[in-house]
Amino acid sequence: MSGHDNGAPVAQPTHFEFTPENLERAKKIIAKYPPGRQASAVLPLLHLAQAQHDNWLPRAAMDYVARMLDMAPIRVYEVATFYTMFNLKPVGKYLLQACTTTPCWLRGSDEVVAACERKLGIRMGETTPDGMFTLTEVECLGACVNAPVLWVNDDFYEDLDGPSTERILDALRRGEKPPIGPQIDRQTSAPVGGKTTLLNVKREA
Amino acid sequence: MSTIKFILDGREVEAAPGETIWQVANRLGIEIPHLCYSPKPGYRPDGNCRACMVEIEGERVLAASCIRKPAPGMKVQTASERAKTARKLVFELLVADQPPRERAHDPDSRFWQWADRVEVAASRFPKDVRPKPDRSHPAMAVHLDACIQCTLCVRACREVQVNDVIGMAARGHQEKIVFDFDDPMGASTCVACGECVQACPTGALMPATLVDEAGAYTNAPDREVDSVCPYCGVGCQLTYRIRNDRIVAVAGKNGPSNRNRLCVKGRFGFDYVHHPDRLTKPMIRKEGVPKSDVAIDPANPWTHFREATWEEALDRAAEGLRRIRDRDGPGALAGFGSAKGSNEEAYLFQKLVRTGFGSNNVDHCTRLCHASSVAALMEGIGSGAVTAPFMAAEQSDVIIVIGANPTENHPVAATFFKQATKRGAELIVMDPRGQALKRHATHMLQFKPGRDVPMLNAMLNVICEEELYDRQYVQAHTEDFEKLKAHVKDFPPEKMAPLCGIDAETLRTVARKFARAEAGIIFWGMGVSQHTHGTDNARCLIALALITGQTGRPGTGLHPLRGQNNVQGASDAGLIPMVYPDYRSVEDPATRAFFEELWGTKLDPKKGLTVVEIVNAAYDGRIKGLYVMGENPAMSDPDAGHARAGLAKLEHLVVQDIFLTETAKYADVVLPASAWPEKDGTVTNTNRQVQMGRRALPLPGDARQDWWIIQEIARRIGLDWNYTHPRDVFAEMTKAMPSLANITWERLLREDSVTYPCPAPDHPGEAIVFAERFPTPSGRGKLVPASIVPPAEEPDEEYPMVLTTGRQLEHWHTGAMTRRAEVLDLLEPEAVAMLSPLDLRRLGIAPGEKIRVATRRGRIELSARSDGAVPSGLIFIPFCYAEAAANILTNPQLDPYGKIPEFKYCAAKVEKVEAEALAAQ
Numbered sequence A: 001m002s003g004h005d006n007g008a009p010v011a012q013p014t015h016f017e018f019t020p021e022n023l024e025r026a027k028k029i030i031a032k033y034p035p036g037r038q039a040s041a042v043l044p045l046l047h048l049a050q051a052q053h054d055n056w057l058p059r060a061a062m063d064y065v066a067r068m069l070d071m072a073p074i075r076v077y078e079v080a081t082f083y084t085m086f087n088l089k090p091v092g093k094y095l096l097q098a099c100t101t102t103p104c105w106l107r108g109s110d111e112v113v114a115a116c117e118r119k120l121g122i123r124m125g126e127t128t129p130d131g132m133f134t135l136t137e138v139e140c141l142g143a144c145v146n147a148p149v150l151w152v153n154d155d156f157y158e159d160l161d162g163p164s165t166e167r168i169l170d171a172l173r174r175g176e177k178p179p180i181g182p183q184i185d186r187q188t189s190a191p192v193g194g195k196t197t198l199l200n201v202k203r204e205a
Numbered sequence B: 001m002s003t004i005k006f007i008l009d010g011r012e013v014e015a016a017p018g019e020t021i022w023q024v025a026n027r028l029g030i031e032i033p034h035l036c037y038s039p040k041p042g043y044r045p046d047g048n049c050r051a052c053m054v055e056i057e058g059e060r061v062l063a064a065s066c067i068r069k070p071a072p073g074m075k076v077q078t079a080s081e082r083a084k085t086a087r088k089l090v091f092e093l094l095v096a097d098q099p100p101r102e103r104a105h106d107p108d109s110r111f112w113q114w115a116d117r118v119e120v121a122a123s124r125f126p127k128d129v130r131p132k133p134d135r136s137h138p139a140m141a142v143h144l145d146a147c148i149q150c151t152l153c154v155r156a157c158r159e160v161q162v163n164d165v166i167g168m169a170a171r172g173h174q175e176k177i178v179f180d181f182d183d184p185m186g187a188s189t190c191v192a193c194g195e196c197v198q199a200c201p202t203g204a205l206m207p208a209t210l211v212d213e214a215g216a217y218t219n220a221p222d223r224e225v226d227s228v229c230p231y232c233g234v235g236c237q238l239t240y241r242i243r244n245d246r247i248v249a250v251a252g253k254n255g256p257s258n259r260n261r262l263c264v265k266g267r268f269g270f271d272y273v274h275h276p277d278r279l280t281k282p283m284i285r286k287e288g289v290p291k292s293d294v295a296i297d298p299a300n301p302w303t304h305f306r307e308a309t310w311e312e313a314l315d316r317a318a319e320g321l322r323r324i325r326d327r328d329g330p331g332a333l334a335g336f337g338s339a340k341g342s343n344e345e346a347y348l349f350q351k352l353v354r355t356g357f358g359s360n361n362v363d364h365c366t367r368l369c370h371a372s373s374v375a376a377l378m379e380g381i382g383s384g385a386v387t388a389p390f391m392a393a394e395q396s397d398v399i400i401v402i403g404a405n406p407t408e409n410h411p412v413a414a415t416f417f418k419q420a421t422k423r424g425a426e427l428i429v430m431d432p433r434g435q436a437l438k439r440h441a442t443h444m445l446q447f448k449p450g451r452d453v454p455m456l457n458a459m460l461n462v463i464c465e466e467e468l469y470d471r472q473y474v475q476a477h478t479e480d481f482e483k484l485k486a487h488v489k490d491f492p493p494e495k496m497a498p499l500c501g502i503d504a505e506t507l508r509t510v511a512r513k514f515a516r517a518e519a520g521i522i523f524w525g526m527g528v529s530q531h532t533h534g535t536d537n538a539r540c541l542i543a544l545a546l547i548t549g550q551t552g553r554p555g556t557g558l559h560p561l562r563g564q565n566n567v568q569g570a571s572d573a574g575l576i577p578m579v580y581p582d583y584r585s586v587e588d589p590a591t592r593a594f595f596e597e598l599w600g601t602k603l604d605p606k607k608g609l610t611v612v613e614i615v616n617a618a619y620d621g622r623i624k625g626l627y628v629m630g631e632n633p634a635m636s637d638p639d640a641g642h643a644r645a646g647l648a649k650l651e652h653l654v655v656q657d658i659f660l661t662e663t664a665k666y667a668d669v670v671l672p673a674s675a676w677p678e679k680d681g682t683v684t685n686t687n688r689q690v691q692m693g694r695r696a697l698p699l700p701g702d703a704r705q706d707w708w709i710i711q712e713i714a715r716r717i718g719l720d721w722n723y724t725h726p727r728d729v730f731a732e733m734t735k736a737m738p739s740l741a742n743i744t745w746e747r748l749l750r751e752d753s754v755t756y757p758c759p760a761p762d763h764p765g766e767a768i769v770f771a772e773r774f775p776t777p778s779g780r781g782k783l784v785p786a787s788i789v790p791p792a793e794e795p796d797e798e799y800p801m802v803l804t805t806g807r808q809l810e811h812w813h814t815g816a817m818t819r820r821a822e823v824l825d826l827l828e829p830e831a832v833a834m835l836s837p838l839d840l841r842r843l844g845i846a847p848g849e850k851i852r853v854a855t856r857r858g859r860i861e862l863s864a865r866s867d868g869a870v871p872s873g874l875i876f877i878p879f880c881y882a883e884a885a886a887n888i889l890t891n892p893q894l895d896p897y898g899k900i901p902e903f904k905y906c907a908a909k910v911e912k913v914e915a916e917a918l919a920a921q
Ligand code: SF4
Pocket: B156, B157, B161, B163, B164, B165, B166, B179, B189, B190, B191, B192, B193, B194, B195, B196, B197
């Protein structure tokens, strides 16, 4: 599909259905919405389907969700292609989504991207031959305060530069999970180099 | 609600509730550019392109006038400098990405017209990367390099036609119009209604006929003529777009039944008129060529026929008819008129048979489609026509569609049903086969084929037992209710469930829903009528509507969806053996006296023979001469092998048609006639709308107008006819037919469409009838109980499956026209039988393989197609394929009242045609 697709057609499975557990979950999700408004469940159901299917959404899954929610398939395709969080072709075990929007860019996202490309030998939008990593580019992740940011599956790695990005990739390849969050000496989103304000405020008892 | 007063360009104006600024301005003659908005019916404003911005005093930003509604006292300027500059910038941004105008797909598109008016021809902005062309569809050219992402096509496909094929995928710069999952259009689920093409303001979507291979606009029409679609009973109004006397495109027109919409046949199935197979010379069968020899190539009939002059052919045609009449009496002649011709032609044809042949042996294909519905309606409510137009579904809250597949056979009517469900109406579909409407249905009852009566009687039982009927209505407007109530007592849902295959709970639910609906309406098709118990089926539906009081009000009614474009009109005009024009009995002395007076001759007091009876009589030698105008009984009659043998036995067969049909191959004389776009005439659609068709093309070669041919035959068998134009005929019809009161030729020329009955010359006609009383002797609707009559031929060991026949979206009837329309034949090129995936697996047949389908009457070979909508045990075959004519197989058993054959049910068997056998052929 356009927007996500750049290159070869994807081998699509002909069939998809939820596992019994996911089917139960799906029913609970649908039940949250008033009758006749089941279509509102489309996003959570697509997420569920993607999670069940190696982190990408085949067409059969979208058709399945459409049937389940009584929607025209095209409306599900529109939703699935609109959100970059849905992968419409197979992705690596680790999906690296590099933010390149202005704040991250000013803070060095070019280096993060370059590190990924160099280390993994792939370009933006590609997957490593061993199926371990897929690299994509995303718009602002809403974490600019810790720019630049790299989003790996469910986690954010923040305050990156070239070397720290490479370290993370190495660890991931070894099957480790490096600590998430800021990669410099910094407590979450507190100022770099320690507190600068409210220094004399005593905690109230 | 009251109107809203506001200031528009300095003067005080009023907006109706809901009206937008753009609409008010437009109404007052103030032009505002617009691209993503279309003022056509059915298109909601979306406000995405900003071409229509206006300035509102006190507001920081400009507003999109197409979607913005005025507030009291609001001051709006449509042409302030600021608004004009901003609009101009919108165009400049869009022009940047357009292909250059010299190579535009449509240089006269709405986009370019507005660009001219706002004086934008070039752009300072850089061009973006543009999508590649998609020419995968035979009928439509997709060049998204001209797309401005206005989403009119999305609304066309999704909201107007409700086909849900087009979408806007991705976002931001990547945003793009897609068909399904970005499939090529030709491989998508598109049903080729062409609505998107008609809506697109840029030329990004175009009829393929208007552009060349590179997408340049090379085939611009040079004139346009308004007419009516020649295919189905919906009666869509359309505009023929013509270049050098050839139709190059068709556009939908805003008629009352179609509101600019069309289906693939109406929009893209026009080129049959220009097909090289068109008959252009009168022909006479060569001496010594036997009737049994029908191996004739329609493109080269000269192996069996010789060319004749009109004089000779007409003399020969009439001489044969005269000879038989004078020798064997009027009963030895018969005529088949056409539901594809005009009202005037139908009227003339029945008049010719009644006054010239001297009998009532005149019929047409209504016998094969809704004769049983008409029989039941005449008996029940005293009128064979619909009580409400299909647009009434807009006001219904429960809609029943039974034995019909409207998305294929009445596609534009189906758009009204689909839209109704979007609005929240409940749709109950009842049909043994699944269908596209299923997705929109609240309930889909796939009952066992031929088991309509048990299912419907169970619903009547629920309504009677649970006292859900409309007591007041029943008392005031019906008769024999107690009889019906007593009868249906024996049909409780629990007992009927195993018979009809629908569980009792569902039967109860749908019965309750329909009975309790504010406004319920019933539509039915040939799945109801084409049975030996067709009349009984219709009786049940009439009872359902009457006891629940679901007629005579907005959103209620009984509507048999009529098949042919003019089957309603041809029936009204008297192409029926039992009745004169307006359904008045030939056996009624007073009526007969009226027509004897009008036509100046004695008339036969006996009913004539029906279509199937005439063919049987030909086979038995009782009918010796037959005049067929525009019908194709060799394809359309049941047990076509027998019908063809009957045709071959005729001493004299005259066929008047535009192609050498399977029937014409048996003719002694063939008269080349006019196609619909070549004639002036009126037609009447399923909604009782009488509409004007206009001549758009010259006749090819030596072909002649049908009315002229009928008159020439009439003159030669002793009638003194002097019509000079169809309008003369229409004038005579208004004298013969009270139903046409207040409808004149001139009025139709002016207004295009008038509904009958019409109470005044300036009244549009009554859409919904019988609010007060029914046109029966008692003024009440008669409730007629129906018992269970099994189909005439049940499956057995030798023929274990059930065969049912029907039509496909792309092909019309016997295929004479649509198989010769390039786009339609490309979309559905070969004879197919639809079977359930399960049966195919069981029989070891792969989809696409050749199979042989046989019944007690014959066998045909065709390709198998796997169709999940077909239940196991059923075979569905469209009857449009001459190379594998489904009617070779069908059962000619008749319904005793309507005399309609059981096309929808007979026993059949299927086997694989082995590859060796194929090779040997
Ligand atoms: S032709 Fe009709 S069905 Fe096909 S994409 Fe266009 S609007 Fe949709």
